[in-house]
Amino acid sequence: xxxxxGKSVYKGISMGKVLVLKKGEYQVKRSKVENAEEEIGRVKQxxxxxxxxxxxxxxxxxxxxxxxxxxxxxxxQMMLEDDDYLDAIHNMIRTEMVNAEYAVAVTGDNFSEMxxxxxxxxxxxxxxDVKDISERLIRNLSGQADADLSAMPPSIIVADDLSPSxxxxxxxxxxxxxxxxxxxxxxxxxxxxxxxxxxxxxGVPMDLSKINNGxxxxxDGFAGTVIFEPSDEVRGQTETKIQDEKEKAKLxxxxxxxxxxxxxxxxxxxxxxxxxVGDVGYVLENDAGGxxxxxxxxxxxxxxxxxxEEEQFQAYKQVLQTMAGKKVIIRTLDIGADKQVDYFNLGKxxxxxxxxxAIRICLTQTEIFKTQLRALLxxxxxxxxxxxxxxxxxxxxxxxxxxxxxxxxQELEEQGVPYQIPEQGIMxxxxxxxxxxxxxxxxxxxxxxxxxxxxxxxLAIDRQNEKLDEFYNPxxxxxxxxxxxxxxxxxxxxxxxxICGELGADLALTETFVRMGVDExxxxxxxxxxxxxxxxxLDVSKKNG
Ligand code: PEP
Ligand code: MG
Numbered sequence: 001x002x003x004x005x006g007k008s009v010y011k012g013i014s015m016g017k018v019l020v021l022k023k024g025e026y027q028v029k030r031s032k033v034e035n036a037e038e039e040i041g042r043v044k045q046x047x048x049x050x051x052x053x054x055x056x057x058x059x060x061x062x063x064x065x066x067x068x069x070x071x072x073x074x075x076x077q078m079m080l081e082d083d084d085y086l087d088a089i090h091n092m093i094r095t096e097m098v099n100a101e102y103a104v105a106v107t108g109d110n111f112s113e114m115x116x117x118x119x120x121x122x123x124x125x126x127x128x129d130v131k132d133i134s135e136r137l138i139r140n141l142s143g144q145a146d147a148d149l150s151a152m153p154p155s156i157i158v159a160d161d162l163s164p165s166x167x168x169x170x171x172x173x174x175x176x177x178x179x180x181x182x183x184x185x186x187x188x189x190x191x192x193x194x195x196x197x198x199x200x201x202x203g204v205p206m207d208l209s210k211i212n213n214g215x216x217x218x219x220d221g222f223a224g225t226v227i228f229e230p231s232d233e234v235r236g237q238t239e240t241k242i243q244d245e246k247e248k249a250k251l252x253x254x255x256x257x258x259x260x261x262x263x264x265x266x267x268x269x270x271x272x273x274x275x276x277v278g279d280v281g282y283v284l285e286n287d288a289g290g291x292x293x294x295x296x297x298x299x300x301x302x303x304x305x306x307x308x309e310e311e312q313f314q315a316y317k318q319v320l321q322t323m324a325g326k327k328v329i330i331r332t333l334d335i336g337a338d339k340q341v342d343y344f345n346l347g348k349x350x351x352x353x354x355x356x357x358a359i360r361i362c363l364t365q366t367e368i369f370k371t372q373l374r375a376l377l378x379x380x381x382x383x384x385x386x387x388x389x390x391x392x393x394x395x396x397x398x399x400x401x402x403x404x405x406x407x408x409x410q411e412l413e414e415q416g417v418p419y420q421i422p423e424q425g426i427m428x429x430x431x432x433x434x435x436x437x438x439x440x441x442x443x444x445x446x447x448x449x450x451x452x453x454x455x456x457x458x459l460a461i462d463r464q465n466e467k468l469d470e471f472y473n474p475x476x477x478x479x480x481x482x483x484x485x486x487x488x489x490x491x492x493x494x495x496x497x498x499i500c501g502e503l504g505a506d507l508a509l510t511e512t513f514v515r516m517g518v519d520e521x522x523x524x525x526x527x528x529x530x531x532x533x534x535x536x537x538l539d540v541s542k543k544n545g
Contacts, residue, residue, distance in 0.1 A: 001231050006179065006204035007469065008224040009190040013245060014199050015218045015238050016176040018228065019155035020211050021162075028105040028138060032097055039093045039100040046100070046140035047080050050133065053140075054080075072304050075126075076133050085111060085130070101141050108134025116345060128304050128342035156217050156226075160208060163340070167192045172278070177219035179204050179226045186452055186463035186472060188338055191502065194524040195275060197282070201226055203466055252529040256287040260532050262514060264541035269520035270528050271327065273500060277315050280322045282525035287532075290327030292448065292522020293388070293500040294319065296372070297334045305343055306368065312375035320383025327384050329448065329500075329522075331427065332372055334358040334390040338464050353462050358391035363400050373408045380420035387424045388448055393432040398443045429453035429501070434482045441493035448522070449486055451501025455479055474503045480512065487517050498522055510534045515544065 033039050058073035079085065085107065092103040108130055115127035154174045161182040167189050178193050183202035193200035199221040211228060218227045218238045227234055260270045271292030272283040276299070283291055299307050299315055307315075320328050335341055336357025349355040362369035376387055389401055405424070412419045428434055429450030437447065455474045456463040463472065483499070490497035498520030503509065505523035510531055513521060523531060 001234065002228045004204045004206050004226050005224050006201035006226065007185055008221040009185050009200045009202055010194045010198055011221040012177075012197060012199035013218070013220045013222060013238060013241050014156065014176040015216065015230070015235065015242070016154055016156050018158050018211060018213060018215050018217045019152055020208055020213050021157060021159040022208055028101045029099075030102040031099045033093070033099050034097075036094045036097060039098075039103070040090050042100045042141060043086075043089055043093075043104065043137070046104075046137045047086075049140045050080055050136050051077055053136065072129070076129060076136075079126075079129060079133050080137075101138050104134050104137045104141065108137075124343075124345065127345070131342065132304060156219055158206070158208065158211055158217075162189045163338075172196045172198075177201075177217075177221075177226075179206075179217075179219055181206060181208070182466060184464050184466040185469055186456070186502065191273075191452075191524075192275060194502075194505075194526070195273060195279060195282070197524075197526045203469075252533065255529050255532050255536070258532065258536070260289070260535045262535055262538040262540050264539050266514060266538075266540055268514055268518065268535060269498070270531055270535075271329070271498070271520055271522040272525040272528055273522050274319075274525070277318050279525070280319055283323070286525040286528040288525060288528045290329070290384075291319070291323060292327075292329050292498055292520060294328060294330040295334065296330050296332060297339055300333065300335060300341055300344075301339060303343075306371070309371045309375045309378075312372060313378050316375060316379035316385070317382045320379055320385055323383055325384050327386060329386040329388050329425070330376060331388045331390055332359070332376075333362055333368065335361060353456060353464065359389055359397060359401070360391065362389075363397065363404075366404060369404060370408050370411075373405060374412065374417075374419075377405075377408060377412060377419040377421065378417060380422045381418060385420075385422040386446070387422055388427055388446075389424070390427045390450070391429060391453070392426045392440070393430045395436065395439055395443060398426065398440060402443075425495075427453075427500070428486050428497075429457070431458050431482070434486055437486045437489040438493065441489050441495050444495065446495050447486060447490050447497040448520075449483055449497065449499045449501060451479065451483075451499060451503035454482065454501065455503075458482065474501075474506070475509070479503075483513075483518070484516050491517060496520065505531065507531065507534050511538055511540070511544075514538060515540050 054073045054077045058070050062070040088107045089103045092098060092107060093100060112127045112130040115123055115130060118124055152174055154176050156177040156179060157175055158179045161180050175198055177198055178200040180202050181204055183189055190202060199219045201219060201224060204226060215229055218230045218234060259267065261267045269289050271290040272286065272288035273293040274280060274283060274291055275295045299312060316330060335344060336346060336355060337353045346356060379385060392398060409421060423445045425444050425446035425448060426440060427450045428437060428447050433440060451474055452463060455472060458478050459476060461468045461472050487497050496519040499513065499518055500522040504521040505527040507530065514535065521531060
């Protein structure tokens with residue numbers, strides 16, 4: 001039995017088999033070989049293995065997400081047979097007498113750069129594909145298994161770190177817990193874990209090379225511990241705790257269908273945050289009154305090319321129809337910072353959190369923005385949609401957005417495509433937006449306060465930097481006063497205001513938010529009933545403290 005402690009990002013408990021993801025640890029080294037033909041044979045074998053892997057992925061995607069999305073795996077299969085690509089690898093092995101891994105890595109980099117520099121957008125996007133197939137070949141050559149997360153039994157995922165795009169690709173039904181060596185509590189991977197109701201620990205100082213696949217483990221998000229190969233005693237205690245949690249969850253179920261109202265009659269809307277169409281089930285299961293934040297950028301992650309207007313339209317429509325008239329607030333693309341997507345070719349930045357992200361990309365690469373807006377406006381007729389724009393810092397940005405929306409509207413009108421203009425609001429997640437929130441309130445229909453970024457920018461603390469977790473204090477008076485300021489400005493100008501950052505789910509602040517007059521809290525689905533319980537036990541007519 002080995003026990004480690006870490007930072008808990010979701011308070012839950014689970015027990016199950018471990019799956020260790022040892023990705024990215026393989027460093028390609030250049031070495032001399034005696035027999036070039038033998039190396040070329042290895043490349044051939046790795047290619048055949050890759051063809052089979054891609055066929056499995058194609059079949060799965062075809063079944064689950066349709067032909068359009070599955071096609072990418074066919075493209076990869078064709079690229080693997082491309083003569084130019086293979087000739088370049090073979091030539092390098094023969095002329096330089098180097099190992100197959102090295103030849104594939106160098107050729108992959110060269111081809112990927114060549115595609116990235118092409119003018120044609122389609123060819124540009126192939127850059128990420130070449131990288132992808134080269135990495136697959138290298139994995140196969142080095143004997144690393146392709147972590148097939150779709151075929152895995154329910155497991156506790158143990159990894160060095162997980163990126164948001166890796167996390168979104170996982171089959172949530174099969175994940176019993178996450179345990180990672182790195183990561184910060186405010187990262188999007190942590191947010192995803194909370195959204196999925198998955199016990200998760202980060203910052204666990206374990207040596208992955210000493211942990212074997214298939215051993216048993218207990219992840220206890222309450223105690224912040226993970227125990228590998230637990231004793232019978234620990235297993236017994238864990239089973240009791242899991243049972244207790246189930247009982248508590250059952251009690252919360254009795255709150256379904258009840259109002260979010262304090263004892264003295266003050267109401268608040270409780271909505272849920274989601275990242276994918278598949279999360280809508282959790283929203284309904286937990287009886288949220290609507291969706292307060294659909295992080296639409298997750299539709300762009302974990303794939304090799306931009307989602308088309310039609311793909312987006314279908315996704316938004318499905319969420320709106322499933323929510324059947326309840327409010328659905330879809331946030332436009334918030335890519336950049338920790339949410340990196342190869343095909344955007346954003347380039348490396350010294351300071352990505354303060355960099356080229358979110359609305360800044362949308363306002364400069366307007367075609368990407370317009371495609372999303374077209375899909376949104378078209379989907380609006382299918383339910384109760386609101387659109388929300390992230391990372392606003394100025395009134396000029398809002399004016400520019402409004403102009404682009406007008407253009408999109410005009411284009412749809414001219415093309416005779418049915419659409420509606422929904423409610424539109426902005427996220428207040430920069431100190432600048434807070435300070436001019438009186439001016440902004442006159443331009444939009446609502447505000448939603450993004451406390452994750454607002455805290456990062458106000459306290460000058462990179463939310464991704466695990467070393468700073470102890471300084472990241474979202475209860476800081478600066479943050480709380482800013483929230484009050486935004487609420488007051490919103491109400492003065494007759495618009496509603498919510499909180500969709502993680503702070504909205506902080507039970508220690510529920511009373512504060514109700515007293516401040518916040519109209520809506522949008523939280524992880526699993527938190528909705530817990531907050532409803534807290535709200536129903538409050539009496540804000542009584543003086544505080
Ligand atoms: C926020 O910043 O609080 C927010 C809700 O957006 P995200 O966490 O996706 O940046
Ligand atoms: Mg944000």
